[in-house]
Amino acid sequence: MKKILISGFEPFGGSAINPTERLINDIKNESFADAEIRTVLLPVHYDECAELLLKEVRTFEPDAVIACGVAGGRTAVTPERIAINTKDVPPESVIADNRGARPQDEPIDPEGPDGLFATLPIRAMVNRMKEAGIPAAVSNTAGTYICNNTMYAVLNEIRKRQLPILAGFVHFPASTEMALEKPGLPTLSHDTMLRALKVIVRTTIDELTE
Amino acid sequence: MKKILISGFEPFGGSAINPTERLINDIKNESFADAEIRTVLLPVHYDECAELLLKEVRTFEPDAVIACGVAGGRTAVTPERIAINTKDVPPESVIADNRGARPQDEPIDPEGPDGLFATLPIRAMVNRMKEAGIPAAVSNTAGTYICNNTMYAVLNEIRKRQLPILAGFVHFPASTEMALEKPGLPTLSHDTMLRALKVIVRTTIDELTE
Amino acid sequence: MKKILISGFEPFGGSAINPTERLINDIKNESFADAEIRTVLLPVHYDECAELLLKEVRTFEPDAVIACGVAGGRTAVTPERIAINTKDVPPESVIADNRGARPQDEPIDPEGPDGLFATLPIRAMVNRMKEAGIPAAVSNTAGTYICNNTMYAVLNEIRKRQLPILAGFVHFPASTEMALEKPGLPTLSHDTMLRALKVIVRTTIDELTE
Amino acid sequence: MKKILISGFEPFGGSAINPTERLINDIKNESFADAEIRTVLLPVHYDECAELLLKEVRTFEPDAVIACGVAGGRTAVTPERIAINTKDVPPESVIADNRGARPQDEPIDPEGPDGLFATLPIRAMVNRMKEAGIPAAVSNTAGTYICNNTMYAVLNEIRKRQLPILAGFVHFPASTEMALEKPGLPTLSHDTMLRALKVIVRTTIDELTE
Numbered sequence: 001m002k003k004i005l006i007s008g009f010e011p012f013g014g015s016a017i018n019p020t021e022r023l024i025n026d027i028k029n030e031s032f033a034d035a036e037i038r039t040v041l042l043p044v045h046y047d048e049c050a051e052l053l054l055k056e057v058r059t060f061e062p063d064a065v066i067a068c069g070v071a072g073g074r075t076a077v078t079p080e081r082i083a084i085n086t087k088d089v090p091p092e093s094v095i096a097d098n099r100g101a102r103p104q105d106e107p108i109d110p111e112g113p114d115g116l117f118a119t120l121p122i123r124a125m126v127n128r129m130k131e132a133g134i135p136a137a138v139s140n141t142a143g144t145y146i147c148n149n150t151m152y153a154v155l156n157e158i159r160k161r162q163l164p165i166l167a168g169f170v171h172f173p174a175s176t177e178m179a180l181e182k183p184g185l186p187t188l189s190h191d192t193m194l195r196a197l198k199v200i201v202r203t204t205i206d207e208l209t210e
Numbered sequence: 211m212k213k214i215l216i217s218g219f220e221p222f223g224g225s226a227i228n229p230t231e232r233l234i235n236d237i238k239n240e241s242f243a244d245a246e247i248r249t250v251l252l253p254v255h256y257d258e259c260a261e262l263l264l265k266e267v268r269t270f271e272p273d274a275v276i277a278c279g280v281a282g283g284r285t286a287v288t289p290e291r292i293a294i295n296t297k298d299v300p301p302e303s304v305i306a307d308n309r310g311a312r313p314q315d316e317p318i319d320p321e322g323p324d325g326l327f328a329t330l331p332i333r334a335m336v337n338r339m340k341e342a343g344i345p346a347a348v349s350n351t352a353g354t355y356i357c358n359n360t361m362y363a364v365l366n367e368i369r370k371r372q373l374p375i376l377a378g379f380v381h382f383p384a385s386t387e388m389a390l391e392k393p394g395l396p397t398l399s400h401d402t403m404l405r406a407l408k409v410i411v412r413t414t415i416d417e418l419t420e
Numbered sequence: 421m422k423k424i425l426i427s428g429f430e431p432f433g434g435s436a437i438n439p440t441e442r443l444i445n446d447i448k449n450e451s452f453a454d455a456e457i458r459t460v461l462l463p464v465h466y467d468e469c470a471e472l473l474l475k476e477v478r479t480f481e482p483d484a485v486i487a488c489g490v491a492g493g494r495t496a497v498t499p500e501r502i503a504i505n506t507k508d509v510p511p512e513s514v515i516a517d518n519r520g521a522r523p524q525d526e527p528i529d530p531e532g533p534d535g536l537f538a539t540l541p542i543r544a545m546v547n548r549m550k551e552a553g554i555p556a557a558v559s560n561t562a563g564t565y566i567c568n569n570t571m572y573a574v575l576n577e578i579r580k581r582q583l584p585i586l587a588g589f590v591h592f593p594a595s596t597e598m599a600l601e602k603p604g605l606p607t608l609s610h611d612t613m614l615r616a617l618k619v620i621v622r623t624t625i626d627e628l629t630e
Numbered sequence: 631m632k633k634i635l636i637s638g639f640e641p642f643g644g645s646a647i648n649p650t651e652r653l654i655n656d657i658k659n660e661s662f663a664d665a666e667i668r669t670v671l672l673p674v675h676y677d678e679c680a681e682l683l684l685k686e687v688r689t690f691e692p693d694a695v696i697a698c699g700v701a702g703g704r705t706a707v708t709p710e711r712i713a714i715n716t717k718d719v720p721p722e723s724v725i726a727d728n729r730g731a732r733p734q735d736e737p738i739d740p741e742g743p744d745g746l747f748a749t750l751p752i753r754a755m756v757n758r759m760k761e762a763g764i765p766a767a768v769s770n771t772a773g774t775y776i777c778n779n780t781m782y783a784v785l786n787e788i789r790k791r792q793l794p795i796l797a798g799f800v801h802f803p804a805s806t807e808m809a810l811e812k813p814g815l816p817t818l819s820h821d822t823m824l825r826a827l828k829v830i831v832r833t834t835i836d837e838l839t840e
Contacts, residue, residue, distance in 0.1 A: 607705065
């Protein structure tokens with residue numbers, strides 16, 4: 001029996017919705033052969049996001065961590081290739097974290113490597129999502145905001161403690177109802193994104209049980 | 211009993227899919243109180259598209275015509291405000307019609323007015339789609355391709371024959387599976403677009419029966 | 421000697437810059453064989469914009485009117501094909517006019533036609549701009565804001581009074597310095613746009629003197 | 631006297647133009663106090679691009695390497711924050727390298743770190759470009775194509791040989807004339823981009839001489 005930890009985020013940036021909150025609520029009700037799923041909702045705050053996820057890693061001892069977040073403007077489900085050792089809210093961005101923090105060009109871990117690759121099977125995830133008719137692509141940047149911070153922190157912890165855990169981050173587009181808040185935003189429906197998350201989980205289980 | 215004629219298009223421009231083909235197939239199976247629905251699939255050809263639709267107008271004698279087409283790149287369901295008296299495939303466009311025609315800056319009707327407003331209740335449609343959680347906006351251009359041609363032809367015929375028929379055109383975004391053909395394309399799911407079309411039909415029936 | 425009236429707009433929508441203001445200042449200093457140029461800066465206000473332009477039409481008695489405005493987000497210089505009989509600031513737009521007016525789906529002239537084509541040589545303008553290495557395309561919508569209002573008003577006045585005046589509207593992209601205000605905005609440089617306006621004026625003079 | 635090595639690329643992907651070729655030709659004719667400039671034009675080929683640049687590094691022994699490339703679709707001049715250890719032409723991309731190579735998810739250096747930060751003063755470059763009225767932003771991905779390959783190779787070589795050389799990569803938008811090849815592409819003028827490159831060089835010299 002493999003254990004999969006899946007995280008989502010609370011809403012941020014003035015939006016009332018974060019589609020990953022609903023996704024983790026719904027994925028809990030799915031059953032996967034040979035796997036136990038645990039989910040956790042993370043706060044949009046530069047330090048606590050990672051702390052809470054790492055606490056779950058320690059207590060649940062998962063075989064894989066799939067952290068999920070929203071990237072408004074994307075059109076496809078995008079597993080991230082790399083997390084980078086940077087916290088930065090660029091001057092041109094209107095979005096601070098949910099406590100107003102706006103770090104600029106700061107390292108997440110002053111002793112950490114510049115970048116850390118996801119260890120989840122991201123190419124297989126993308127291929128299988130496409131086979132299922134779901135728009136998907138590997139992304140080469142998770143940004144420098146909370147999502148990247150969470151991905152870097154969990155990969156860095158696994159690296160430092162040499163844990164046998166696959167980990168990574170998947171960015172989802174805005175959900176269809178979010179275009180009501182922000183006209184013109186590309187979206188995918190919740191149903192499509194839930195199907196995507198199921199493919200992502202199954203691909204991860206297959207990787208673990210091969 | 212009001213009669214509503216709904217048209218969609220065959221695929222074009224190298225795509226194997228036209229979401230409006232599936233939409234008109236599915237809307238036929240819906241029942242609307244006080245209304246009879248007829249659907250027609252139009253060819254993507256500058257002359258025949260309108261001829262076939264006008265033939266249906268003559269035989270079915272509808273109270274309203276809702277012509278539907280796809281506008282790749284849009285993110286919302288967009289009832290069109292106006293059709294213009296122009297056939298034009300601009301030099302920078304790669305898309306001819308399905309027989310290779312590429313008219314340039316030609317009038318549809320040399321005697322016709324420059325523009326003709328939709329007579330469907332487009333603002334009410336948009337408001338009610340939004341209330342239903344569907345991304346929607348009034349569009350101010352149907353382009354100069356087959357969709358505009360169809361909209362202009364039906365409005366012009368109604369004008370010339372002074373028929374008591376509401377008419378207009380609704381552009382739908384690409385459907386989610388079309389992003390597999392063209393990565394990066396914004397999409398809406400078929401389910402969301404079918405819900406949109408039902409709202410559009412009901413808004414039209416309400417306008418007719420007020 | 422042909423007379424050409426060229427209008428631009430004051431800044432609006434929170435921007436400190438309107439590139440057409442600088443364009444009309446600079447075009448005044450250019451000399452064109454066989455033509456006299458007059459320029460006028462219009463206020464961004466639904467009624468006054470057209471009133472001031474029409475006053476100049478009456479006093480200057482031009483052979484052609486080239487109204488210019490900015491369309492943030494466009495990448496090319498775009499002569500407009502048609503003006504429509506609508507004033508509308510859509511609910512999703514953040515931009516009222518400079519006095520806060522937000523008309524919704526109102527006619528400009530309740531007796532006027534739905535649409536009026538530009539009478540300037542828009543296709544020739546586009547072809548000659550491209551030959552000069554300038555990104556250019558015919559646009560099929562001038563929107564429903566002040567720019568469309570101005571274009572409709574001048575074409576409608578010419579139509580009603582049956583004046584022998586060519587008229588139309590050209591939308592310019594944001595200028596390069598405007599991207600500093602709004603990161604991510606596509607832009608063209610002032611130099612490129614001034615070259616474009618010179619081609620537009622010369623194409624118009626050629627059309628008048630053919 | 632500081633020595634600055636600046637590279638550009640030959641055209642690729644079906645375009646007849648690479649704006650960085652013209653930029654390096656023009657920057658050669660500029661004189662900078664306290665600095666000697668050398669330029670090199672690189673082939674768009676996964677292995678040779680880096681080999682040629684590294685050869686210049688060995689012979690010229692520069693104090694800083696500023697590699698330049700074009701990123702069609704961007705609207706601003708974007709110094710890159712990080713290079714990643716990946717060669718990947720994604721299935722959805724139409725662009726192979728100029729010899730047809732399409733590596734998929736391969737490491738550049740199987741022994742190399744996942745990511746390597748630029749050591750050029752990228753934030754100062756961006757701030758000073760903005761002060762000069764030039765659209766600029768730090769980018770968090772150089773992609774996985776030749777540009778990233780070049781940036782990674784030079785940073786990795788400097789790291790392995792522990793050389794006292796600042797290095798990094800700057801992506802420029804398409805130049806204005808490229809929109810003629812590909813309508814709708816956002817662009818900056820050559821003049822604006824040459825001004826940007828001068829600011830980039832001066833910021834680098836200042837960093838070296840502080």
